[in-house]
Amino acid sequence: MGLKLSGAKMVSHITTWGLKNIFRRPAANMPGKLALYIDPQLISHLLYKLRVGSMVVCGTNGKTTTNNLVADVLEQQGLSAICNRTGANLDSGVATAMLHGETADWGVFECDELWLVKILPALKSDYLVMLNLFRDQLDRCGEIDVIQDSIASALEASPETVLVYNADDPLCAAIAEKVDNACIAFGVAENMKLSQNTVVDAQMCQQCSGMLAYSYRQYGQLGEYHCPQCGFKRAELDFAAAHVRFESEGLSFEVEARGKGAAVTESGQDAGAAASREAQNTEQVSAQDVDSSLQPVSLGTVNSEFTGAYMVYNLLAARVASALAGCSAESFQKALDRFDPQNGRLQHFDIDGRSILLNLAKNPTGFNQNMRIILQDEGPKAVGFFVNDKEGDGKDISWLWDIDFEELAQDGDLVVFAGGIRKNDLQVRLKYAGLTAHLVEGAADMLDKTQSLPESYRIYAIANYTALPPVHAELTEMEQVNPGASESATHKEQTHG
Numbered sequence: 001m002g003l004k005l006s007g008a009k010m011v012s013h014i015t016t017w018g019l020k021n022i023f024r025r026p027a028a029n030m031p032g033k034l035a036l037y038i039d040p041q042l043i044s045h046l047l048y049k050l051r052v053g054s055m056v057v058c059g060t061n062g063k064t065t066t067n068n069l070v071a072d073v074l075e076q077q078g079l080s081a082i083c084n085r086t087g088a089n090l091d092s093g094v095a096t097a098m099l100h101g102e103t104a105d106w107g108v109f110e111c112d113e114l115w116l117v118k119i120l121p122a123l124k125s126d127y128l129v130m131l132n133l134f135r136d137q138l139d140r141c142g143e144i145d146v147i148q149d150s151i152a153s154a155l156e157a158s159p160e161t162v163l164v165y166n167a168d169d170p171l172c173a174a175i176a177e178k179v180d181n182a183c184i185a186f187g188v189a190e191n192m193k194l195s196q197n198t199v200v201d202a203q204m205c206q207q208c209s210g211m212l213a214y215s216y217r218q219y220g221q222l223g224e225y226h227c228p229q230c231g232f233k234r235a236e237l238d239f240a241a242a243h244v245r246f247e248s249e250g251l252s253f254e255v256e257a258r259g260k261g262a263a264v265t266e267s268g269q270d271a272g273a274a275a276s277r278e279a280q281n282t283e284q285v286s287a288q289d290v291d292s293s294l295q296p297v298s299l300g301t302v303n304s305e306f307t308g309a310y311m312v313y314n315l316l317a318a319r320v321a322s323a324l325a326g327c328s329a330e331s332f333q334k335a336l337d338r339f340d341p342q343n344g345r346l347q348h349f350d351i352d353g354r355s356i357l358l359n360l361a362k363n364p365t366g367f368n369q370n371m372r373i374i375l376q377d378e379g380p381k382a383v384g385f386f387v388n389d390k391e392g393d394g395k396d397i398s399w400l401w402d403i404d405f406e407e408l409a410q411d412g413d414l415v416v417f418a419g420g421i422r423k424n425d426l427q428v429r430l431k432y433a434g435l436t437a438h439l440v441e442g443a444a445d446m447l448d449k450t451q452s453l454p455e456s457y458r459i460y461a462i463a464n465y466t467a468l469p470p471v472h473a474e475l476t477e478m479e480q481v482n483p484g485a486s487e488s489a490t491h492k493e494q495t496h497g
Contacts, residue, residue, distance in 0.1 A: 056125045064345060077328065082106075113150060130163065164320060166313060168224070188240070191224075192218050364402035386420040393465045393466050
C-alpha cells in the first residue's frame with residue numbers, strides 16, 4: 001500500500017468519525033473529498049476492493065432510484081456491492097463510498113454527468129447505464145450538447161466500458177452514435193399511449209438539424225423517432241419493455257432480451273453468468289458478439305406498486321443492469337417488492353391521519369411527470385411546491401416557465417402552496433397558470449394550513465434538489481411525533497434524481 005493511499009485512508013477514517021460522532025452528519029462526501037487531496041488517484045487505487053467489476057448510472061432523472069435498486073438486487077442475488085446510496089455523486093461521494101465499503105463483488109455508483117469524465121476512467125467500469133438527458137441546471141451544466149460531449153469524452157477515456165443506454169431518448173442515442181464503445185440499447189417496445197406535455201428537449205436531429213418525426217412519444221422527447229432527412233432513428237432494442245400496463249395498484253411489463261441482449265443472456269440464461277464471470281468461473285460474452293437471428297429471450301415480468309412513465313424506464317434500466325451483473329428475475333422482483341428509498345424520493349408519510357407524498361423534481365420534465373401522477377389520483381388534493389436556487393439547484397430559475405402548471409389548474413378540488421427560497425417567483429408563475437398559491441415557510445407550515453381542509457384531501461410535497469432535505473426532515477420529525485392513527489399502506493408513485 002502506497003503512502004498516499006495510506007494517508008488518504010487515515011484522513012478518511014478520522015473525518016468520518018468526527019462527522020458522525022461529533023457533528024452528527026452522514027459523512028457521505030467530506031471524507032472522500034479530503035482523501036482525494038492526499039491521493040488524487042484514490043478511486044483507481046481502491047479498485048482492488050471490487051472483485052468482479054463496477055457499473056455507473058448517470059442521467060438527468062432517476063439516477064438515485066435506479067442505482068440503489070440495482071445494488072439491492074445484487075444483494076438479493078447473494079452478491080455484495082459498494083454503493084453511494086445517499087446520492088453523493090461527485091468524485092468525493094464515489095471515493096467516500098469506496099473508502100467506507102468492504103471488499104465486494106460489484107461497485108454500483110451514481111454519477112453526475114459532468115463528473116463522469118473524471119470518475120469513469122478511474123473506475124474503468126464494465127458498464128455505464130445512461131437513463132435520459134433533459135435540460136437541467138443550465139447555469140451549471142450548460143445546454144445538453146455540453147453534457148453530451150462530456151459523457152462522450154468519459155467513454156472515450158474508458159474504451160472497455162459498455163454503454164447501456166436508453167435508445168428511446170434521441171439525446172442518449174446521439175452519444176451512442178458518436179463513441180466507439182460497445183453499446184447495448186434498451187427502451188419501451190410499444191406506445192404507452194400517455195398524454196403529452198408541451199415541453200420537449202429534443203425536436204431537431206443532432207446529425208443534420210432536420211426535424212425529428214415520431215411514430216409515438218412516451219414523454220418529453222422519448223419515443224420511437226426517425227429523421228426523414230438523414231435517416232437517424234431509434235436503434236433496434238437489445239432489451240425491451242413490452243406489454244406495459246398501468247393499473248390502480250401500480251404497473252407491470254415484460255422484459256425481453258433481443259439482439260445483443262439475447263447474446264449476452266446466453267440464449268436464455270440470466271445475463272449475469274457472463275458479467276459475474278469471476279464468481280461463477282465463466283467467461284464474459286462480449287456485447288459485440290451479436291447474432292441478429294437469435295430469438296427474443298424473456299427476462300420475466302416486472303410488477304411494481306410504483307407507477308408513472310418514469311418508473312417504467314427506471315425499472316427497465318435496473319432490470320437490464322442487474323441482469324448483466326448476474327441477477328435473476330426472481331431476485332429482481334424480491335428486491336423491488338422490498339424497495340423503500342426513505343430519502344425523500346417518492347416517500348410516503350402518515351401524519352396525524354393525513355396522507356402525504358414527498359418527491360423530488362428538479363427540472364421541467366420532472367415537475368411535469370409529478371403533476372401527471374397527481375392528476376391521475378382521484379379526489380381533492382393539496383399540493384406544495386418547494387423551489388430553492390442554491391448552487392446545487394442552479395441560480396437561474398427561468399425554467400419554472402417551462403413547467404405545464406396550466407394542466408394542474410384544470411383540477412377543481414385543489415389547494416396549492418409555494419415554498420422554498422424562491423417561493424415568491426414560484427407564486428407568480430403559478431398565478432399566470434391560473435393557480436392561487438399560498439406562501440409557506442416549510443412543510444410544517446403547509447401542513448398547519450391544511451388542517452382546516454377535510455380529511456379526504458391527499459397532500460403532496462414536490463421539492464427541487466436542495467429544498468428536498470429540509471422538507472424531508474420536517475415531515476420525518478412530524479411523523480415521529482404525530483404518527484397516523486393506523487398503519488397505512490405505502491403509496492408508491494414515481495421518482496426522479
